[in-house]
Structure formats: C-alpha cells, structure tokens
Amino acid sequence: MSTYSTITEQLDDAEAARTEGRRKMDWARQHMPILEALREEYEADQPFAGQRIAMAMHVEAKTANLVELLADGGAEVAVTGCNPLSTHDDVSAALDAHERITSYAKRGVDDEEYYEAIHAVLDISPTITVDDGMDMVAAVHEDYPELIDSLLGGCEETTTGVHRLRAMDEDGALEYPVFAVNDTPMKRLFDNVHGTGESALANIAMTTNLSWAGKTVVIAGYGDCGRGLAKKAAGQNANVVVTEVEPRRALEAHMEGYDVMPMAEAAEVGDVFITVTGNRDVITKEHFESMKDGVLLANAGHFDIEVDLAALDDLAADRYEAREGVEAFELDDGRRLNVLAEGRLVNLASPIALGHPVEVMDQSFGVQAVCVRELVDNADAYEPGVHDVPDELDKRVAEIKLAADGVEFDALTDEQREYMGSWEHGT
Incomplete structure (x- = not known):
C-alpha cells in the first residue's frame, strides 16, 4: 500500500x-x-x-x-x-x-x-x-x-x-x-438521583445481559446518587440492601423500607454491589472472602478506588475477560467475582456506556x-x-x-410574598 x-x-x-x-x-x-x-x-x-x-x-x-x-x-x-x-x-x-x-x-x-x-x-x-x-x-x-x-x-x-x-x-x-x-x-435532585440511578443500572444490565428481578443489590452509600440507585433498583424488582457510615442516612434508608447492614454482612448476601460513596476502600479483602460465586462489582462513584482491586487481584488465582466490559477474578476455591468497567464509573466507562x-x-x-x-x-x-x-x-x-415542556406553575401573590417575609403575622 x-x-x-x-x-x-x-x-x-x-x-x-x-x-x-x-x-x-x-x-x-x-x-x-x-x-x-x-x-x-x-x-x-x-x-x-x-x-x-x-x-x-x-x-x-x-x-x-x-x-x-x-x-x-x-x-x-x-x-x-x-x-x-x-x-x-x-x-x-x-x-x-x-x-x-x-x-x-x-x-x-x-x-x-x-x-x-x-x-x-x-x-x-x-x-x-x-x-x-x-x-x-x-x-x-x-x-x-x-x-x-x-x-x-x-x-x-x-x-x-x-x-x-x-x-x-x-x-x-x-x-x-x-x-x-x-x-x-x-x-442534585435530578442528575444525581435520576441520572446516576437510571444510567448505572441500565449500563450494568446491558453490559451483563442480566435481569435485576429477584437479585439482592447492595448499594454502598445513601446520598443523592445512592438514593436514586436504590429507588430504581427496587422499581425493577430487586431486593435492595444499603450500607452507610452516616447514621441519619442509614435511618432514612431503613425508613424507606430497605435493609440496612454493615458491608461485612451485606457481602455474604449480595448478588450485585454498586459503590457510590466517593470514598476509598469501601469493598475490601475481607468482603471478597465472603462473597458468593458470580457476584457483580460495579462503581458509580467518581474514582476507581471504592473497590480494592489490588486486594482482589492478590486473592485471585486467575483473571480473564468473561464478557466485554466484565473481568472475572477467579479465586482459589473456584468462586468468580466479576468487576465491571475496570472499577471505574460504570455508567460512563463500560464499553457501551452513554452516561446519564x-x-x-x-x-x-x-x-x-x-x-x-x-x-x-x-x-x-x-x-x-x-x-x-x-x-x-x-x-x-x-x-x-x-x-x-409546556408546564405552567403558580406564582406568589403580593400578599403571600409579604406574609412569608414577615415575622409579625402570628396565629
């Protein structure tokens, strides 16, 4: 040529x-x-x-x-x-x-x-x-x-x-x-809740070709993004478990009807794990050791430090591409833990990702x-x-x-605006 x-x-x-x-x-x-x-x-x-x-x-x-x-x-x-x-x-x-x-x-x-x-x-x-x-x-x-x-x-x-x-x-x-x-x-109210919730779950489902129905989905972090993920996963008939370090958020998740537990306990029951904390070392060696065969590990936080991939690599007897965008880490006992999108933002870094x-x-x-x-x-x-x-x-x-969108909404009257700005109106 x-x-x-x-x-x-x-x-x-x-x-x-x-x-x-x-x-x-x-x-x-x-x-x-x-x-x-x-x-x-x-x-x-x-x-x-x-x-x-x-x-x-x-x-x-x-x-x-x-x-x-x-x-x-x-x-x-x-x-x-x-x-x-x-x-x-x-x-x-x-x-x-x-x-x-x-x-x-x-x-x-x-x-x-x-x-x-x-x-x-x-x-x-x-x-x-x-x-x-x-x-x-x-x-x-x-x-x-x-x-x-x-x-x-x-x-x-x-x-x-x-x-x-x-x-x-x-x-x-x-x-x-x-x-x-x-x-x-x-x-916060739209991008984090609806954007992250919808795009992360959609990309996981498309990357794996697996259903959410009946699975136990562990959401690590119950901020705005975690709240959206939990709501959307429950809406697709998953069983949702939330892990949290902040007591008020943990209580909020509990009162929304989700199971709340430490990650050490969630590791034993989860089928899919999605981290969305913005922090590091959320899922670590002790958690990998108790997980079921075939679990999916995904990160919807920003950096690829929420799942300790170095520790997982140390535990693995073998690692291979199980599917495009899915890397299997096979442990000595034969269990396979599957990492999506190299632990990076699953809704943006997976091969078919389109983001929010x-x-x-x-x-x-x-x-x-x-x-x-x-x-x-x-x-x-x-x-x-x-x-x-x-x-x-x-x-x-x-x-x-x-x-x-062609949506009309009300406006305050002058009297309402004056009332809301005054401390003199009592009972």
Missing part, C-alpha cells in the same frame, strides 16, 4: 469520526431545550468573548453541546477527559473541528497521558475552569500557580469534586472562587452555563473559596425547562 493511500485512508477515517461525533451531538441537542435556549441568547450576546475556558469533563455527546455552547458564546475552549475511559473519540474529533475548540480528550489513556492532556488544556492560560472531579483545579494549584491571578473562577460538576474542593477550602489552599454546581437543587439520560444532563449543563456567565459578569463578587450557586440562577434553569 502506498504512503498516499495510507494518508488518504487516515483522512477518510478522521472525517468519518467527525461525522459520527456530530451525529451523536445533534441527536442529543434535539433533547436539550435548556442549552438550546441559552445558545440562542449567548450567540446573540457573545458574553464569553475574550474568555479562555479550560475544561476537564466526560467528553461525550451531551457534554459536547455544553462545550460548543461556550465556544459559540465567544470563548476559546480547550477540553480533555476527566476519566480515562469515558471519552467518545468521535465526539472529541467533532469538537476539535470547531474553530474555537481544541479537544485533547482520548479514550483509553494511561495515567501519564491523562495528566499530560490536562496540562495541555491549561496551556491556553484559562480565565475560567470547568471541572468534573477537581483534577483541573488541583493541577492549577500544584503545577500552574502563576495562572491563579488571571482566573475569574471555576465550576465543579460532581460530588467527589466538591468534597475535594471543600477540603481544600478548609485548609486555606483554594485560591480562586469555584461554584459547587453539584450541590444546587437542579443538579440527555434530558437530565441538559439541566446540569444549563446550570454550568449560567454559572460560567455569572463568573464573567460578576467575578468581583466572589472571593476565593467554594461558593453555592446563586438560587436565582438555579430557578432560572428550572423555568426554562418548564417552559420547554
């Missing part, structure tokens, strides 16, 4: 990838009315002209529409992945074709390549960061402190990232303002978009540290969604 033919084929493959990525983005865009309304506004106003936005996100079709919205609003955008296995390469290629977007996201990178891409994104000397997991913010502080003075602020998408940011803030180490997008009602439903991410990314504009318009109002999203911005995103 001639060199010319090889180059031609590579160009054809690249064009095919961009076309497929665009097709995925266009499908998602049809179902993202919030971003579509904001796109119309931002294209007209160009609020991000002159801004440079560095992003570390799950680069797939829904995220791509947020990235493109910011670029169409005037920004120069550089983006990479926030998980080595969640990027859709065709979507990354489609983004990179935009004149104001550079995408460094690539699926299947090792740790060194992952952080090299983050550093490449930061080479644009950003004025705003948009993060999912806080790796971008950490890189700024550890490797590029000279950028801090020029940063207006940032936005953080996920629970784990906000936990890390708050710890950083408490230590006095966070040197620019970051919105905790994850903690706002439009994110489009409509759910439209809401979350709508909040991201209005927060980026808030930083551009009112950066002086925010000191370094973690900030809640202004409630009026969150409500505005909800109003756009309701209008798009």
